[in-house]
Amino acid sequence: MIRTKYIKIKDLNFIEKIYIIEVLKGFVITFKHFFSNLFKMFTNKKIITIRYPEEKIPVLGVAKLKSNHRIKLRHDGTPKCVACMLCSTICPAKCIYIEAEEVESIIEKAPKIFNIDLSKCVMCGLCVEACPEDAISMDKGIFEGGSYNRFLNKSLGGLFYTKKELFLNLENEKISELGASNSLIFRREKYE
Amino acid sequence: MNEYIKELILKNLGELKNYFLLNYQVIIEFIIKMFILYFGIFSFAALLTILERKISALIQDRVGPEKANIWKFRLWGLFHPIADGIKIIMKEDFIPKNANKFMFSLAPIITVFSSLIVFAFIPFGNYIQILDHKIKLILIETDIAIFLIIALSSLAIYGVFMGGVFSANSWGILGSMRAIAQLISYEVITLISLLPIILIYTPSTLHDLVEKQSDMFFGIIPNWGIILQPFAFIFFFTAALCENKRIPFDVVEGESEIIGYFTEYSSMRFGAFMFAEYIEIIFFSMLITIFFLGGWNVPFLKDYGFKIFNFVLEIDSKIVYLLELISFIIKVFLVSFIIIFTRWTLPRFRFDQILRLSWEYILPLSIANIIFTAILIRII
Structure with missing residues (x-):
């Protein structure tokens, strides 16, 4: 059922029709803002604006989970990634390139090459959702994505992540014990 | 015949040579005054x-531009005009394929010319005394200055018209159409709203007009145009804003609607239009200062110094002239400040509202103002 609501627009009274007094009221508002901000500017108090590249504020909660990628490490320093290719499959921008390799441990498989091309990445976070090992995550805390050369490595000022820049744990991070192959390791350690 | x-x-030529030899001091004075005036106007703009x-x-509670610097020396963003200028010159100078090239490039020239030429007839201070020379701070002093100024400033319509129509762009044509309707309807008001002032003071020149505003009523209230003719001030201020094509009367440009008559302009040609707009702000604030705010008059300041009732503080006339010049500059600055403030306070009028405001309200009211003033002068 469609309901119709009639809105009655108030007629302007005489003072509002003259317009000049209303204009002066508007001027009072802008003058107030202007002079209070001018006073703040010369007494070095803070205007709300954050002057971004020079001053940064800590990123709040969930927003931090959409920063640049990293791959978590285990206790022994090996990457949690098992090169299952799920992230590169689900990636809508096709920016993840993985080559697998055999390693001598219980997990048997690890990435030989793991590249993320940030110039293609759309920051959707689907790779994080898809990962069965809780390996890839987007909580590095780096947001800046500007560069003069997209083919250079990220460490050289480019936009290209390789293993070297990707595989790391954050400082003071509690090492995650999630993931299928990880639990395999823990179970085995328990038995031994 | 030849x-x-x-x-x-x-x-x-011989006569010209003789004239120059006889009056070379006047001519040199004129040239120096001209350079100083226009340098001042350019830097002010x-x-x-x-x-x-x-x-x-x-x-709007923001910080504003402050990043332009010379050797990390920022000065609250005062170097931004230089950066803007360099940027706008570096841009590609583009002329559309179907545009009339001659008219297209003539339009910004006319706009800048008409906005600059008017300053020749406006006094920009009382006198200034350097050693024994007492220099009158006006380039050309004529008795028809008031009408000449209004006529010359209305030349700007041609620039707007040519820029829009000959750039082969629909937005441009639309913009210049609106501009012409708007400018013509407010051109009338600029002159008519000034007539009561002329009736009251009956000045021979603009310089004379300012001097006639130097009296005081009851020794307290300055005899300025804004006090005798507050309505004329409101009408002229509105018309000035509208002539300037600024918000709240900026349907011509309408940043979010049509870009207006300079849609196709780029580089310094566009810069010329923008620059002319700011020069026009100075022009109108100078006119408002002279007609309504008593020009360079400072309350209680006479030729010999301050005189407040019976208390007299004598000052050297050189310093008095300097004070008057400073007061003129401050007044012009304040008026242009308010014009800028108006832009950021009021929303844009609709196009029909602008025209109705002009023809139905301000024009009859300003004519009534003239008649009322004339009758009042006759009675008193």
Whole structure:
């Protein structure tokens, strides 16, 4: 059922029709803002604006989970990634390139090459959702994505992540014990 | 026939030479005054561009431009006009394929010319005394200055019209159509709203007009135009804003609607239009200062010093002239400040509202104002 609501627009009274007094009221508002901000500017108090590249504020909660990628490490320093290719499959921008390799441990498989091309990445976070090992995550805390050369490595000022820049744990991070192959390791350690 | 013309020219050249030899001091004085005046106007206009951005920022609780620097020396963003100028010159100068190239490039020239030429007739201070020379701070003093100024400033319509129509762009044509309707309807008001002032003071020149505003009523209230003619001030201020094509009367440009008559312009040609707009702000604030705010008059300041009732503080006339010049500059600055403030306070009028405001309200009211003033003068 469609309901119709009639809105009655108030007629302007005489003072509002003259317009000049209303204009002066508007001027009072802008003058107030202007002079209070001018006073703040010369007494070095803070205007709300954050002057971004020079001053940064800590990123709040969930927003931090959409920063640049990293791959978590285990206790022994090996990457949690098992090169299952799920992230590169689900990636809508096709920016993840993985080559697998055999390693001598219980997990048997690890990435030989793991590249993320940030110039293609759309920051959707689907790779994080898809990962069965809780390996890839987007909580590095780096947001800046500007560069003069997209083919250079990220460490050289480019936009290209390789293993070297990707595989790391954050400082003071509690090492995650999630993931299928990880639990395999823990179970085995328990038995031994 | 040819020889006759040659003779005539030679004779006239001789007279010109004689005139120069006799009046070389006047001519040199004129040239120096001209350079100083136009240098001042250019730098003031450049200052207004940064001021506009900074004021708008502070009104909207932002910081505003402050990043331009020379050796990390920022000065609250005062170097931004220089950066803007360099940027706008570096841009590609583009002329559309179907545009009339001659008219297209003539339009910004006319706009800048018409906005600059008017300053020749406006006094920009009382006198200034350097050693024994007492220099009158006006380039050309005529008794028709008031009408000449209005006529010359209305030349700007041609620039707007040519820029829009000959750039082969629909938005441009639409913009110049609106501009012409708007400018013509407010052109009338600019002059008519000034007539009561002329009726009251009956000045011979603009310089004379300002001097006639130097009296005081009851020794307290200054005899300025704004006090005798507050309505004329409101009408003229509105018309000035509208002539300037600024918000709240900026349907011509309408940043979010049509870009207006300079849609196709780029580089310094566009810069010329923008610069002319800021020069026009200075022009109108100078006119408002002279007609309504008593020009360079400072309350209680006479030729010999301050006189407040019976208390007299004598000052050297050189310093009095300097004070008057400073007061004039401050007044012009304040008026242009308010014009900029208006832009960031009021929303845009609709196009029909602008025209109705002009023809149905302000024009009859200003004519009534003239008649009322005339009757009042007759009675008193």
